[in-house]
Structure formats: C-alpha cells, structure tokens
Amino acid sequence: MKVRVGKWLRTLASSPVTRAAGGPANRAIRRRRGLAAGVPPTLLPTGVPPTAPRWSGATRTAFRFGFVYAGVYCLTTPQIYLALRGGGMGRLQEAADTWAKRWTVRPARAWMATRVLNRELGDNRFDGGDDPYTWAGQLCWLAGAAAVTPVWSVLDRHRTDYATLDKWFRLAVRFCLAGQMFSYGAAKAVPLQFQLPPSKLVQPLGDLSPMSLLWAQTGFSKPYQILLGCAEITGGLLLIVPRTAALGALLSAVEMTQVVILNMTFDVPVKAHSLNLLLLSLLLLAPETARLAGALVTDRALPSAARRDLFRSRAANRAAAALQIGAGLWLLRAQLRNDWEFWRTYGGGQEKPELYGIWEVEDFSADGEQHPPLTTDGRRWRRLVVDSANAVTIQRMDDSLDACMAVIDMAAGSIALTRMADPTWQATLTFRRPAADRLTVEAKADGSDLRLHLRRRALDTVPLVSRGFHWVQDTSYLR
Numbered sequence: 159m160k161v162r163v164g165k166w167l168r169t170l171a172s173s174p175v176t177r178a179a180g181g182p183a184n185r186a187i188r189r190r191r192g193l194a195a196g197v198p199p200t201l202l203p204t205g206v207p208p209t210a211p212r213w214s215g216a217t218r219t220a221f222r223f224g225f226v227y228a229g230v231y232c233l234t235t236p237q238i239y240l241a242l243r244g245g246g247m248g249r250l251q252e253a254a255d256t257w258a259k260r261w262t263v264r265p266a267r268a269w270m271a272t273r274v275l276n277r278e279l280g281d282n283r284f285d286g287g288d289d290p291y292t293w294a295g296q297l298c299w300l301a302g303a304a305a306v307t308p309v310w311s312v313l314d315r316h317r318t319d320y321a322t323l324d325k326w327f328r329l330a331v332r333f334c335l336a337g338q339m340f341s342y343g344a345a346k347a348v349p350l351q352f353q354l355p356p357s358k359l360v361q362p363l364g365d366l367s368p369m370s371l372l373w374a375q376t377g378f379s380k381p382y383q384i385l386l387g388c389a390e391i392t393g394g395l396l397l398i399v400p401r402t403a404a405l406g407a408l409l410s411a412v413e414m415t416q417v418v419i420l421n422m423t424f425d426v427p428v429k430a431h432s433l434n435l436l437l438l439s440l441l442l443l444a445p446e447t448a449r450l451a452g453a454l455v456t457d458r459a460l461p462s463a464a465r466r467d468l469f470r471s472r473a474a475n476r477a478a479a480a481l482q483i484g485a486g487l488w489l490l491r492a493q494l495r496n497d498w499e500f501w502r503t504y505g506g507g508q509e510k511p512e513l514y515g516i517w518e519v520e521d522f523s524a525d526g527e528q529h530p531p532l533t534t535d536g537r538r539w540r541r542l543v544v545d546s547a548n549a550v551t552i553q554r555m556d557d558s559l560d561a562c563m564a565v566i567d568m569a570a571g572s573i574a575l576t577r578m579a580d581p582t583w584q585a586t587l588t589f590r591r592p593a594a595d596r597l598t599v600e601a602k603a604d605g606s607d608l609r610l611h612l613r614r615r616a617l618d619t620v621p622l623v624s625r626g627f628h629w630v631q632d633t634s635y636l637r
Contacts (some may be wrong), residue, residue: 398486
C-alpha cells in the first residue's frame, strides 16, 4: 500500500499542472521527506505517522536506570500495591503483607544493613517507615539498578530509542503515583490522618515530639487538612487523564516537595517513601522540563507537547483513555469509602462517649493514704482524659501521659484500661457519677487500691478550642 501511494504521489507530482501549481502532492512529498531534515512532526498531514526521534546515549542510559529503579520500587512497596487494590484493611492488608514478603530479599538487606548502615536488621519493621529494613531495601534497589543499567546498555546498544516501552512504563508509573495521591489525599479530605484529641490539650508544648506537634497543628484546623487532601486528590485525578498527565505530575511534584520538607523538618518517619514519590513525579515530568522551562523563562509561546498515544488507532486511544479514567475513579471511590468507614468507626466521626473530655483529679488516695498535688509525686494522677470510646489517657503529676486502650461500660460503671506502651499493665476502674461534671473512681492499679474524686473541665475554657476565628481584631492574641 505504501509503494502504491508513493508511486501515485510521484506520478501526480510529475504532471505539469502540479509542478506549476505547487499542488498538494508536491507538498505531501516535501513533508514526508522533511522528516529527515528535522521538520517538526506537528507540520505533518493527518494520517502520516511521525518517525520517532533518535534518543541520545545519555537519555537511553537514564531511561534504563529509571525504568529498573522505579519499576522495582513500585513492585516492592506494600503501600503502592495496597492503594492499587483499592486500599482498606482486613483481607486487602493481608494481601499487601503477603505481596511484600515476596520481595523481602532479606539476605541482601541484612548485608546492606550491617555492612553499609552499621545496623542490625531486626524482626520488627514499620511498613513505609524509615527503619533499617526500609533503608537497606533502598540501597539494594539502587545497587541493582546501577548494576543492571550497564549490562542492559551493552546488550541493547544498537537500539536508538525506547519510545514504545516508555509509553507503557509511564502509564504504570502514573497509576502507581495516582494511587498514592488518592490514598494520602483521601486520608486528609475525610479527615482522618491528623487528629487533636483532648489529651493533646493538656500536654505541655515542650513535651510534644516534632511529629506530634505537626499532627496537632494540622489536626486543629480541619478546613486546612481537607484542602490539603483535595489538592492531593486533584493531582491524582489529573494523572489518570492522559491529556492532563503532565499537569498532574507537576502538581504532584509541588505537593510532594512540601511533604518531603515537612517530613524532614518534623522528623516524620516516611522520608524514604515521600522522597521516592517525589522522584516518580519528576520522572513523569522529565520529558516536559525543557518545554516548560523555555516557556517560563522566555516570552515565547508554550510549544505543543509531543503526543504519546498508546495505539495508532484514534478509537483505540479513546477507549484506553476511558479505561484509565474509569480505573482511576474506581481507585478514588474505593479509597474514600474505606477512609470514610474508618473515620466513622474509629476516627473523629465516631460517637463520643458520655465521659468524653478532661477530668481533673481533685482528691487522690492510694491504700488509704492521701496524696497532695505535688509535682514530685510519681504515684498521683493529675488528670484522666477520655479521648474516645476506646482510648483513655492518664496524666501524671509530672505531666507525662500514659495512653491506654479502654473499654467503657456505662451501665456497669466500669472502665477497663490496658497501657499501649506496656500491655502487661492493666487496671479496672469502677465509677459513680453523682453529677454530670463529677466522678468518684475506685481502682486497683500499680499494686495499690486507688480512690479518686474528679471534676470535668469544660473544653470551652481551653483557649485553643474557644478562641475561634475573628475577621476584626483589636490586637494580636498571643498567650
């Protein structure tokens, strides 16, 4: 067919009328020949497939390294796998754990941990955290990509480009990144990730860890947290649409830069993962860098982006785009649904118990002996804070906090406590409520028989809760 078309064009071009008029056939021939002379593909007529440009050696090497490293990271990271399954807990979490075990590479990780990090690889690990297991894995993937790249370069040295592989690789990376943007965005938009329980209101500021301070300040402002989540979700939505993928990568890179800065400055143990998500954003954005930089630093118009359609058929590309959008929306819906249910069951959306709030200990006795409110007394309780139906915090006289899992039975007048930091510590409190803001508690804890009288403190007496928002202020309110 190509031979016949070419013959027809040459015959038509050789006619006197066509040569005199410089007709369409001559222009078509010049355009087709112009490919070799560097004519931009955008000047080609519809239906003439552009010839893929030759990649430089540095570009081919960078692609090979990025393909191996990003591919291995996406395959071996449980958070990415879980997000692509629609998030959630239970069976999906178990599936993610099973998937992670397939990629442990524990002997290589152990060697990296002991020889490079000078740390022992313990049995316990924090998925997505910054423990030695995670960093040893990072070094393994970097070393693996560095070793595979030169071998691949030698074996495939005659290839001039990876245009086809690059299209499908970018599709996979887009969805891995979009799943993470949906996962973290939904946890803020619900809002679920950041909380400010009553126990934080009585903890001295200097006793907060940097991460706890970040969680408290973001949890205080639910609108701010929701807006952060909506911005991350928007980045994910733009990523799943082929035509807006570059904009989604740019927005995701900006958002992940902020996350990396917060993780670094507030010591949040997700530094490795957030850095890798930033790298995935920059990897997707790399082909657009020169085009965007030229438009930003010069007064020239933004040139058209190179089309990276998956197929040659327009109908097939439309179907592929529809499938991508549909799959992305399903991921977002599943993530929002899971987080909403979790928020209603365990988060801020659950019904607050009758005893919710801060209870000041006015009278405390142990084994019949009265304990005055001295800050040097290690046995006396200062406050009992009911954070939720299943969480109670005991504050000691030195302001230290004992976070406990709780089972509150209002009908039986009992509270069963188990210390989170030490599950062997347990206590059962029996209480009477002579008034709405009064409690009389008897308990056996720390080897002593305790008796307490408590008074509830109104939360609206706490400035952080009661201050609110003011358009007009006579002066700054710093306390």
